[in-house]
Amino acid sequence: MTTTRLEAFSDGVFAIAITLLVIELRPPEVERGSELAGALWDLWPGYFAYLVSFVTIGVMWLNHHRIFTQVRAVDGPLLLLNLHLLLWVALIPFPTAVVADYLAEGGDGARTALVLYSVVFLLAGVAFGLLFGWITRDARLLERPPPAEVVRSARLRFMFGQAVYLTAIVVSLIAPVVALALHGAMAVYYAFDQATVPVGA
Amino acid sequence: MTTTRLEAFSDGVFAIAITLLVIELRPPEVERGSELAGALWDLWPGYFAYLVSFVTIGVMWLNHHRIFTQVRAVDGPLLLLNLHLLLWVALIPFPTAVVADYLAEGGDGARTALVLYSVVFLLAGVAFGLLFGWITRDARLLERPPPAEVVRSARLRFMFGQAVYLTAIVVSLIAPVVALALHGAMAVYYAFDQATVPVGA
Amino acid sequence: MTTTRLEAFSDGVFAIAITLLVIELRPPEVERGSELAGALWDLWPGYFAYLVSFVTIGVMWLNHHRIFTQVRAVDGPLLLLNLHLLLWVALIPFPTAVVADYLAEGGDGARTALVLYSVVFLLAGVAFGLLFGWITRDARLLERPPPAEVVRSARLRFMFGQAVYLTAIVVSLIAPVVALALHGAMAVYYAFDQATVPVGA
Amino acid sequence: MTTTRLEAFSDGVFAIAITLLVIELRPPEVERGSELAGALWDLWPGYFAYLVSFVTIGVMWLNHHRIFTQVRAVDGPLLLLNLHLLLWVALIPFPTAVVADYLAEGGDGARTALVLYSVVFLLAGVAFGLLFGWITRDARLLERPPPAEVVRSARLRFMFGQAVYLTAIVVSLIAPVVALALHGAMAVYYAFDQATVPVGA
Numbered sequence: 001m002t003t004t005r006l007e008a009f010s011d012g013v014f015a016i017a018i019t020l021l022v023i024e025l026r027p028p029e030v031e032r033g034s035e036l037a038g039a040l041w042d043l044w045p046g047y048f049a050y051l052v053s054f055v056t057i058g059v060m061w062l063n064h065h066r067i068f069t070q071v072r073a074v075d076g077p078l079l080l081l082n083l084h085l086l087l088w089v090a091l092i093p094f095p096t097a098v099v100a101d102y103l104a105e106g107g108d109g110a111r112t113a114l115v116l117y118s119v120v121f122l123l124a125g126v127a128f129g130l131l132f133g134w135i136t137r138d139a140r141l142l143e144r145p146p147p148a149e150v151v152r153s154a155r156l157r158f159m160f161g162q163a164v165y166l167t168a169i170v171v172s173l174i175a176p177v178v179a180l181a182l183h184g185a186m187a188v189y190y191a192f193d194q195a196t197v198p199v200g201a
Numbered sequence: 202m203t204t205t206r207l208e209a210f211s212d213g214v215f216a217i218a219i220t221l222l223v224i225e226l227r228p229p230e231v232e233r234g235s236e237l238a239g240a241l242w243d244l245w246p247g248y249f250a251y252l253v254s255f256v257t258i259g260v261m262w263l264n265h266h267r268i269f270t271q272v273r274a275v276d277g278p279l280l281l282l283n284l285h286l287l288l289w290v291a292l293i294p295f296p297t298a299v300v301a302d303y304l305a306e307g308g309d310g311a312r313t314a315l316v317l318y319s320v321v322f323l324l325a326g327v328a329f330g331l332l333f334g335w336i337t338r339d340a341r342l343l344e345r346p347p348p349a350e351v352v353r354s355a356r357l358r359f360m361f362g363q364a365v366y367l368t369a370i371v372v373s374l375i376a377p378v379v380a381l382a383l384h385g386a387m388a389v390y391y392a393f394d395q396a397t398v399p400v401g402a
Numbered sequence: 403m404t405t406t407r408l409e410a411f412s413d414g415v416f417a418i419a420i421t422l423l424v425i426e427l428r429p430p431e432v433e434r435g436s437e438l439a440g441a442l443w444d445l446w447p448g449y450f451a452y453l454v455s456f457v458t459i460g461v462m463w464l465n466h467h468r469i470f471t472q473v474r475a476v477d478g479p480l481l482l483l484n485l486h487l488l489l490w491v492a493l494i495p496f497p498t499a500v501v502a503d504y505l506a507e508g509g510d511g512a513r514t515a516l517v518l519y520s521v522v523f524l525l526a527g528v529a530f531g532l533l534f535g536w537i538t539r540d541a542r543l544l545e546r547p548p549p550a551e552v553v554r555s556a557r558l559r560f561m562f563g564q565a566v567y568l569t570a571i572v573v574s575l576i577a578p579v580v581a582l583a584l585h586g587a588m589a590v591y592y593a594f595d596q597a598t599v600p601v602g603a
Numbered sequence: 604m605t606t607t608r609l610e611a612f613s614d615g616v617f618a619i620a621i622t623l624l625v626i627e628l629r630p631p632e633v634e635r636g637s638e639l640a641g642a643l644w645d646l647w648p649g650y651f652a653y654l655v656s657f658v659t660i661g662v663m664w665l666n667h668h669r670i671f672t673q674v675r676a677v678d679g680p681l682l683l684l685n686l687h688l689l690l691w692v693a694l695i696p697f698p699t700a701v702v703a704d705y706l707a708e709g710g711d712g713a714r715t716a717l718v719l720y721s722v723v724f725l726l727a728g729v730a731f732g733l734l735f736g737w738i739t740r741d742a743r744l745l746e747r748p749p750p751a752e753v754v755r756s757a758r759l760r761f762m763f764g765q766a767v768y769l770t771a772i773v774v775s776l777i778a779p780v781v782a783l784a785l786h787g788a789m790a791v792y793y794a795f796d797q798a799t800v801p802v803g804a
Contacts (some may be wrong), residue, residue, distance in 0.1 A: 005212065005266055011608065012216030015615030019623065020220065025697040027704045033712020036705060038720060054693070058686040065608050080392055081261040090219060090255070094226040101228045102237060109234020116241060191683055195626060206413065206467050213417030221421065281593055284460040291420060291456070295427040302429045303438060310435025317442060407610065407668050414618030422622065482794055485661040492621060492657070496628040503630045504639060511636025518643060 003071050006082060010068075010123040013086045014061040017093060021050050021057075024097040043101035049117075052180060053096040055091060055187035056121065060128065063190070071135055071142045088124035095120045104175060114172035114179045121183060122165035129158040157193075161186065204272050207283060211269075214287045215262040218294060222251050222258075225298040246304035253381060254297040256292060256388035257322065259331065264391070272336055273344045273370035280291075282332040289325035295379065296321045315380045322384060323366035330359040344354060358394075405473050412470075416463040416489045419495060423452050425461075426499040437469040447505035451519075454582060457589035458523065459491060465592070468494065473537060474545045483533040490526035497522045503580060516574035516581045523585060524567040531560040559595075563588065580582060606674050613671075616689045617664040620696060624653050624660075629699040635762075636771045645681040648706035652720075655783060656699040658790035659724065660692060663731065666793070672737060691727035698723045702795060704780060717775035717782045724786060725768035732761040764789065 025046050028039035071078075095117040102109035132154065140144035164186050172179040226247050231242035272279075296318040303310035333355065340346035365387050373380040427448050430441035473480075497519040504511035534556065541547035566588050574581040628649050631642035674681075680762065681731050698720040705712035742748035775782040
């Protein structure tokens with residue numbers, strides 16, 4: 001089994017999850033048209049959560065894509081670990097919707113929403129780390145085994161990401177909006193990081 | 202007609218069905234933010250059903266994928282039997298949503314929900330069995346005909362699956378949560394089974 | 403421009419439209435669990451409409467697939483006519499939902515729902531006919547021009563389909579359930595027709 | 604990294620966004636079946652917005668497709684600019700739904716809805732312009748660098764599009780229906796423009 005159909009299926013799930021985010025944005029219901037602008041403005045937590053989740057899923061796709069260009073063979077654990085990753089990616093629209101609904105009201109609701117959001121992102125990150133760990137465990141699945149220090153540095157970056165997501169859980173309890181901004185900053189950081197690594201690396 | 206576009210279309214339906222599962226998970230509506238954590242917790246049947254359905258569709262995709270690596274030609278009945286399978290796969294988000302809504306309340310509602318869920322899984326399994334039966338009926342559609350005992354053992358495993366799904370229908374009437382757990386156990390069993398069969402087999 | 407990416411995009415729209423049909427099936431809301439079985443039963447127009455729309459979109463995909471195996475070049479009108487077809491295919495979940503909501507109550511509601519459903523199917527059929535007509539207009543876009551009588555017979559079958567859809571509009575005004583059954587019969591007829599035409603034809 | 608998987612992912616997002624438009628069309632809820640026809644008729648802003656958004660996304664896909672046939676290499680900024688474009692494309696179902704809900708009532712509601720719609724289209728257009736600008740910045744990413752006047756004329760057409768979208772924002776404040784029609788006219792204009800440019804151009 002080559003990686004072609006695995007990548008196609010994964011691409012499908014990434015593309016659908018990223019596009020489904022929009023259905024959490026519902027037109028507001030207002031009684032008089034003059035209130036629509038304000039009501040649309042009040043949806044800002046939804047736009048913010050859409051943006052952060054969109055960029056995060058997009059970056060995970062980029063990363064997934066980059067890794068699989070190096071994979072030449074697929075074994076059973078890889079299939080399961082990939083399915084496990086997709087399980088968390090496909091779930092992201094749910095915590096995104098919870099954040100959209102509860103961030104603005106502040107208090108316990110916003111805190112709980114951001115903890116949920118951060119936990120799902122943490123688990124998606126762990127799933128990605130496990131997948132990456134399996135692929136780079138030895139040279140069997142790879143086109144050409146990368147130098148040990150490249151693997152080590154990539155693993156360090158995964159751990160850095162996990163540490164930030166753990167921090168985000170704590171921050172969620174204090175300042176939920178900051179926690180969401182932290183997720184956004186991480187996504188942008190990874191996006192530029194991904195985009196500047198030489199593609200063959 | 203080669204299998205390429207048939208596989209692409211099937212991959213699309215599998216990927217969409219598996220990702221649409223998440224839209225059955227709706228943010229709970231609570232009056233005070235302090236109740237959100239509890240309300241999220243109360244959605245556990247939704248998470249449980251999401252998990253079981255996700256793994257089941259994922260495993261069916263793996264299995265579909267594995268089988269079609271051996272298929273070299275497509276005939277009319279194969280097209281129809283594949284469409285018939287996709288009809289049941291694409292339907293899975295519906296019984297999943299019914300289980301998410303009615304499992305927690307127990308009683309007749311939970312029993313009915315799990316019977317529906319088990320029946321749809323049984324029919325998806327039967328559809329898969331028919332497709333597999335047609336493909337392995339003789340050597341016409343296959344890359345290289347597998348040894349008779351491999352086909353026989355695969356058919357036995359399909360029948361074992363059907364027997365478990367039939368059992369799940371009965372268990373649904375007694376202990377709906379156990380029936381859902383049984384579906385989950387089946388999915389995990391098949392996942393590891395799929396993942397450990399040598400890929401060329 | 404070859405047909406590869408056009409087919410991939412079209413496959414995506416067909417696969418998504420066919421899978422989105424399920425989101426029109428919503429779990430019923432009942433007060434006591436003992437009423438769930440009856441409420442699920444009452445959704446039969448939804449199941450019926452899901453089945454007919456699923457088979458119809460599936461058959462249109464098969465037909466689209468078959469035609470494009472013969473197309474070797476893409477020109478501007480082909481792109482537009484294909485987009486026009488997809489516009490109607492992607493719309494099908496809407497009349498399907500209207501039928502699911504209004505068939506059971508009978509009377510004017512059911513009649514109106516089935517007229518809408520039949521009109522959308524008629525227009526999708528017309529869109530398919532225009533696409534097919536353009537492709538077979540001359541030999542420029544085709545791998546090898548089919549014999550004139552094959553084209554003529556295919557066009558006759560398109561017209562036959564249009565005539566049935568027109569009939570369905572009339573029948574909708576008298577017996578809406580029969581009109582839906584007529585659509586189902588057409589889909590099954592085309593499915594077997596598609597499946598028995600030699601694949602290279 | 605070649606463009607294959609980037610195009611596949613983008614195709615997926617385009618295909619899903621275009622097909623998700625339909626879920627904004629909900630069956631109307633009427634008390635007596637005899638009112639269904641009128642209620643369906645009252646959904647005309649939904650149909651109109653569906654049509655305009657569908658054609659616009661379709662044309663953006665055509666354009667995206669055409670441009671990428673000339674791209675031979677992918678670099679980091681291209682990945683990010685493409686993701687940025689997809690972010691706006693995937694958002695389109697949201698303003699489409701707002702227009703569907705508020706166009707008919709006229710007044711401030713309709714004006715606000717159309718301003719939102721026009722702004723999202725403008726930003727999607729800007730995103731497309733940035734992507735196109737990056738690709739044609741020099742010859743590094745291109746199969747064969749197009750003549751300077753072709754690039755200049757294409758850029759002029761992008762700017763023309765932006766100017767029309769800016770105009771549409773102003774028109775939205777005066778006559779929202781006309782603004783939506785203007786978007787529709789733009790989409791049709793681009794559709795025929797796309798369809799008549801020689802494919803290799």
